[in-house]
Amino acid sequence: MLHDNNERYGSITRFFHWVIAVLVLQQFFKFADRINEGEHWLGDTFGPWHVTMGATILVLTIARLLWTMKQKPQRPTNPGMDGVIAKLAHRLMYLSLLVMPFLGALYIYGKGYPVKVFGVELIAKPADEVPWALSLGEWHSPFAFLLVFLVIAHIAGALYHHIIQKDDVLKRMAG
Ligand code: HEM
Ligand code: HEM
Secondary structure, three states, rough: OEEEEEOOOOHHHHHHHHHEEEEEEEHHHHHHHHHHHHHHHHHHHHHHHHHHHHHHHHHHHHHHHHHHHHHHHHHOOOOOHHHHHHHHHHHHHHHHHHHHHHHHHHHHHOOOOOOOOOOOEOOOOOOOOOOHHHHHHOHHHHHHHHHHHHHHHHHHHHHHHHHOOOOOOOHHHOO
């Protein structure tokens, strides 16, 4: 079943959800740069991939949103206050996934470095630091904290539905 219906999400929606979830979770290892200035295996392993994986998340998120708009009329709904809060959290997560890659690129450019994705230089190295880009790019970190908070609340919400309310909210996304 490729398409969503009123009872469950189809395989394309689930594919987008879980691939992006795994990519986002590994992006969080970038917090480990705060330990010993990134000089350890976590920083060494995940650090170099951060920009490329972030750009991949951006492309997947745009494709996912286009797909979501198409599926909207036939999707499962969330009645009640619960649903309103969940919807707000989902929108804020989408917003974070859309703006964070641009803010990350502005941070790097603002610091005076080139921005490379899959080894290809997308933005050339500026002659010097670029203060306006850096001051916008510094919002990347607050968004990272917002996203961590949202993801934790989101997972707690999904588990609450599954374990306490014993409904099929988790099952309809999990498969
Ligand atoms: C949605 C995708 C992304 C997520 C979830 C994400 C997540 C994160 C996280 C959790 C941190 C650590 C923040 C901190 O320690 O305060 C971080 C830092 C950073 N990210 Fe991303 N990131 C994404 C995309 C990108 C992209 C595409 C770029 C570059 C083009 C980028 C560049 C950076 C840089 C330069 C830092 C270090 C900034 C600093 O030390 O304040 N990120 N990111
Ligand atoms: C970084 C990780 C994650 C991100 C960014 C994320 C993001 C999202 C977003 C944006 C939606 C809304 C989809 C839409 O309506 O268009 C969603 C739905 C959902 N997510 Fe996640 N998610 C993550 C991880 C997880 C995990 C680990 C679980 C399970 C424990 C989970 C369970 C669900 C469920 C059950 C739904 C469907 C909710 C409903 O039908 O109202 N998510 N997720």
